[in-house]
Amino acid sequence: MPLIAAEMTTPTLGGILQRGALAGVAAGVAASLVAFAVVEPVIERALTVEEARTAGEPAEEALVGRAMQVFGGMVAATAVAICLALVLAVVFAKVRHRLPGRTDFGRASLLAFLGFVAFALVPALKYPANPPAVGDPDTVNARTAQYLSLIAAAAAIAWLAVLVRQVLVARGFAAPVAVTGGVLTGLVGYGLILLIWPAGTGEIPSDVSPQLIWDFRVASLGELAAMWAVMGATLGLLLTPRTAKAAGAETVTVSA
Amino acid sequence: MPSPAPATAVAPIRVPLLAWLLAAVALIVFYLLLQENGLVVPGQVAEYLHEFTHDGRHALGVPCH
Structure with missing residues (x-):
């Protein structure tokens, strides 16, 4: 059954x-x-x-x-x-x-x-x-905005990669071809957003x-x-x- | 031409709005724990939360001062 x-x-x-x-x-x-x-x-x-x-x-009293x-x-x-x-x-x-x-x-x-790539690996490569x-306290809000928007973009790329693979499967392509299409979409997409997003502002003392x-x-x-x-x-x-x-x-x- | 269901068809699961709200709340808690540098929650609470989660924020690779 x-x-x-x-x-x-x-x-x-x-x-x-x-x-x-x-x-x-x-x-x-x-x-x-x-x-x-x-x-x-x-x-x-x-x-x-x-x-x-x-x-x-004189040592500051730590809050925590x-x-x-x-x-x-x-x-x-x-x-x-x-x-x-x-x-x-x-x-x-x-x-x-x-x-x-x-x-x-x-x-x-x-x-x-895919979550690890979008939330951890891509931000780790750029920022x-x-x-x-x-870390400079004056730039933390700008750095936070860059970091969060990069994660959002990486998650969108992951979604696109999954979609491309699925469309290729639906069009009758063999599984390895469809997976390759998805992986290539991801790699090109991640590469592009890593290039487009502004460079990190953090200077190392x-x-x-x-x-x-x-x-x-x-x-x-x-x-x-x-x-x-x-x-x-x-x-x-x-x-x-x-x-x-x-x-x-x-x-x-x-x-x- | 009737197309037969693909051999690997997996039934979709309906995800109601409530589940997305749960995910949204989870993301907001995630933001408050990790990103809050005084942007949303002002004052003493934010300061304590900031210091309490300070090691965690750095360790998770989140921007910090």
Whole structure:
């Protein structure tokens, strides 16, 4: 009974959202662990540079203590992961039938990868992360606008790439040709917006070493990669039927 | 000419406005946590939120002063 099998394997919106929330928690825990173990040691090095600048001056009373900021960084990473995972879940429900892949695990992983590219990789290439001790307060609003608009543009490119692949499939092109069309659309699109968007305004102060900047950028991208990888894999796993027999139900429908 | 359904047809899922509102709220929380440098929420709350999430913002690659 292929029809019933198909109904069984189409998840409901509510089910996807619940699993998305859980995927967000898992992604937040993963990102927090990377933040604590990998990013925080680099932030400490940057704070040493900052302190050296004000050496001799009376120390300012910090509004939030260091331990609280480390904790806050992990809370922020978790909250961001849950927010992004809910958005990912809604978008997944909307575009599931447009995504290539035979399983929800494959589709969710692909969508999370596209999310990583749009929300993390493209901004990291144009406006790479900087540790504390770098950054001019006067330009932060302009930099924020550039950063957010670049993410919006990258998300639009991802949507276009998915659409191009789907149109090629609908016109009868073989799967590898259609996928290549989508990938090329993405690469050209990302390349164009990286060229068009204004150059970053951040200047690196001379007392901050290139090694520190590099270490921080790699650590930051690592935290974001952990977040998106765990988000996509968890959403996909939670949408996967537990047994191979149930998972195969959709394959039966496909071949029918 | 009736075209047969593609072999890999996957049923679309209806996404009502409410779900998009949820996504919008999630994005606004995302913005407040990461972007707020006094642009929307003024005063002490923003300042505390800014300092509390300071490490997180830098770590996630968000522009900061």
